[in-house]
Amino acid sequence: MELSTLDYSFIVVFFSIILGIGIYVSKKSGKNSTEFFLSGRTMPWWLLGLSMVATTFSTDTPNLVTDIVRTNGVSGNWVWWCFLITGMLTVFVYAKLWRKSNVNTDLEFYEMRYGGKPASFLRKFRAVYLGGLFNIITMASVTLAAIKIGGIMLGLEPWQTVVGAGLITVTFSALGGFKGVVYTDFLLFFVAMSGAIGAAYYLVNIPEVGGITALMANENVSEKLAILPDFSDRKALITLLIIPLAVQWWSSWYPGAEPGGGGYIAQRMLAAKDENHAIGATFFFNIMHYALRPWPWILVALASLVVYPDIASIATAFPNIEESKLGHDLAYSAMLTKLPSGLLGVVLASLIAAYMSTISTQLNWGSSYIVFDFYKRQVNPDATEKQMVAVGRLSTVLLMVLSALFALTLQNAFEVFDLLIQFGAGTGLVFILRWFWWRINAWSEITAMFASGILVITLAKTSLGDILFDPATGVFPDWANYPFIVVVTTAIWMLVTLMTKPESDKTLRGFYRKTQPGGPGWSKVVRKAKDENVNILEHNDKWSVPSGITAMLLGVGLIYSIMFATGYWIYGKTTSALILTGVSVIAAFLLIKAWNRMKGNLL
Template sequence: MELSTLDVSFIIVFFSVVLGIGVYVSKKSGKNSSEFFLSGRTMPWWLLGLSMVATTFSTDTPNLVTDIVRTSGVSGNWVWWCFLLTGMLTVFVYAKLWRKSNVKTDLEFYELRYGGKPASFLRKFRSIYLGALFNIITMASVTLAAIKIGGIMLGLEPWETVVGAGLITVVFSALGGFKGVVYTDFLLFFVAMAGAIGAAFYLVNIPEVGGIEALIAHENVSDKLNILPDFDNTNVLITMFIIPIAVQWWSSWYPGAEPGGGGYIAQRMLAAKNENHAIGATFFFTIMHYALRPWPWILVALASLVVYPDVASIAQAFPDVAENKLGQDLAYSAMLTKLPSGLLGVVLASLVAAYMSTISTQLNWGSSYIVFDFYKQQINPNATEKQMVAVGRMATVGLMLLSALLALTLQNAFEVFDLLVTFGAGTGLVFILRWFWWRINAWSEITAMFVSGIISIVLVKTSLGHILFDPMTGVFPEWANYPFVVLVTTTIWVTVTLCTKPESDQTLRAFYKKIQPGGPGWAKVVDKAILAKVDISHPKEKWSVPAGITAMLLGVALVYASMFATGFWIYGENTNASIAAGIALISGLLLIKVWNSLKEEIL
């Protein structure tokens, strides 16, 4: 595919602006570690919210959505739409708690909530486990998508894409730090949205597709339009809807959707001006991420079923693509090759924007773990600010290099998604309850983390998984695999919790005094402190969790109803769209009332 002068000019200007921002903020970002990783905790909610949305655009997300839609239909997206419940819980319950903690990374929380050697071990281990291992896998998935886009649209070899995209991103990330990431995310958000919407509008109306009405009526598409799964297909209903909504959202750790908040979402909450801005940022992100942004990708995925009905047709159209990179997810890139000059440049820039935003965030977040939670804790407790920034920049380069090498060996975006979700199965409940149940200790998290990983590996890599869950000969149906991991993991970590010593009174009282989590889960600690005449409660601080959960449920109704309304409007089902919009409006009005009762005025 040949790029016009206009396309190339747009891309060059875009790269120049992004790198210019990185250079411009590099001096201030390198001033100290707080500036490099949290921008001095001065960020407003709207900028952080836009940054979260831009970060989760990613190059692998449209590929993942395309893979899901082509394989399981629009309703297959419930495997990640379910994480809206996690997001809303973070907005109305955990965002305030994270910002009050005033930690530099969410792993620093461990030595605030727990004590002794187990807490220290947990913090150091998770810094490598998440900051390096999981982070590298996530970035490799994003880079794999870039490889496929480069191969399909520009005819680039995998190594050429990795070197070209990775080099610019790592230089920008190492220079600009967190401030550079957030500032450029503001630009990247608008470029990425324009590219996604522009591509969807044009591709649905190309002659091969024939417009939205012809698309919806096409035989390859008509059976994949339902937003909810087929309730007559028990296996699909359980796998794609019931398990995600009933179990997956609260039980699994997944980057960007951690139960109770965490990762780069927590990093942005910690960088906010105050608690109100932390809540506002996560609320804005959650609405955009689930209600509006997926539909342009879904439309392109549906249109691709008309132009490229199967993988064989993609392979025939693009014979130079390596066999180990072929898959349903390639259809998104394949469709983009049909864009006209000008729009093509915008879309390519938007994909570059998505890649840079996600990778730069992952690099800054991952290196913050390595610096604060491993280097300073384990190697050099007396490290100067200058040394920590230097190590952060070196870690940024190292993480980029390792993820690029791994990306060259991967094949499919959904496989990585499934791996990450399953590997973290059963750990989520610990992250949710550790703020509100005093009895949870460091051993609870250590146990959950190791048991979940070990069971997942055993079921995937050994014959036991086939004996238990093989669809033809297994003892249990295939859909029971994930709930099984959750049940076993949860049972073991709860048992270990009750069989090990609780955290010391000193640790528990210090945590309660700082965070004020409230609720019956801390009643024993508060009562004991009162008897000891130790003041740990703030009289004006009320337990806001019940109101927070009410706000969460209303927020979920608002976003899901908005998502349905958007889909029905696109499908031309105006009556259903109006009903869904009405539900969204009512939910929004009730949410405002509850929000005011929480006295969390964001604006």
């Protein structure tokens, strides 16, 4: 595919601005580690919210959504739509707690909440496990998408895409630190959103597709349109809706959707000016992430079913693509090759923007773990601010190189998504309860983490998986694999929790005094402290969590109704769209009232 001078102009100007921002903020970002990783904790809610959205606007997400839609229809997206519940819980319950903790990374939490060698091990191990291994896997998935886009749209070899896409990203990330990431995210969001919407509008109206009405009526598309799975298809209903909504959202750890907050979402909450800005940022992010953004990708995925109905048709149209890289996720890139000059440049710039935003965030976040939670904690406790920034920049480059090399071995974005979901199965409840139940200890988290990983590997690599979940001969139906891991993992860590000693009074009281979580799960600790004339209560206000859960449910209803109303307006189903629009207005009104009632307690 040939790019015009106009297309190249868009891309060159875009690259120049991004590098300029990184260079501009590099001096201030390199002043100390807090500036480099948290921008001095001075960020406003709207900038952090846009940064969260831009970060999750990665190059692999359109490919993942396309793969899901082509394989399981629009309703297949419940595998990630369910995480909205997690997001709303973070907004109205956990955002204020994270900001109150005032830690540099969410892993520093471990040695505030727990004590002794288990807490130290947990912090250091997860710094390498999450900041290194999981981070590299996630970035490799994003880079894989860039490889497929480069191969389809520009005919590039995988190594050429990796070098070209990674070089500029790692340069401005290493120079600009967190402030450079957030400032560039502001620009990257608007570029990425404009490209996605522009591409969807144009591609739905190309002659091969024939417009939105013809698209909806096409025999390859009509059976894929349902927002809810077919209730008569028991397996689809269980795997696409019941398990995600009943189990997956609270039980699984997944980057960007950690139960109770965590990862780069926690990093942005910790960088906020105050608790109010932390809450506002996460709420704004969830609205944009779920309610508005998916539909341009879904429309392109549906249109691709008309133009490229199967993988064989993609292979025929693009014979230069390696067989190992062929999959339904390629259809998104294949559709983009049909864009005209000018719009093509904008869309390519938007894809580059999506890649750079996600990778730069992952690099800075992963590097923060390595610096604060491993290097300073384990290697050099007396490290100066200058040394910590230097290690941060070096680890940024190293993470980029390792993820790029791993990306060259991957084939499919959905495989990576499924792997991450499986490895996090059963751990989520620990992250939710550790704030509100004093009995949770470091061994609870260590056990959950290892039990989940060992179970996944055992079921995948031994005959036990076939004995239990083989579709033809297994003891359980194959859809029960994930719930099985959740139930067994949860049972194991709960048993270990009750068999091991609780954290010391000193540790528990210090944590409570700093974060003020409240609730019946801490009543024993508060009562014992009071009996010993130790004051750990800042105030006697009513516990805010019940009001937070009410607001969470209203927020979930608001965002789902907006998201589905948008879909039905696109489908031309006016009655359903009007009803859902009305529901969203009512939910918004009730949420505002609930928020005003709880605001005093929350803030």
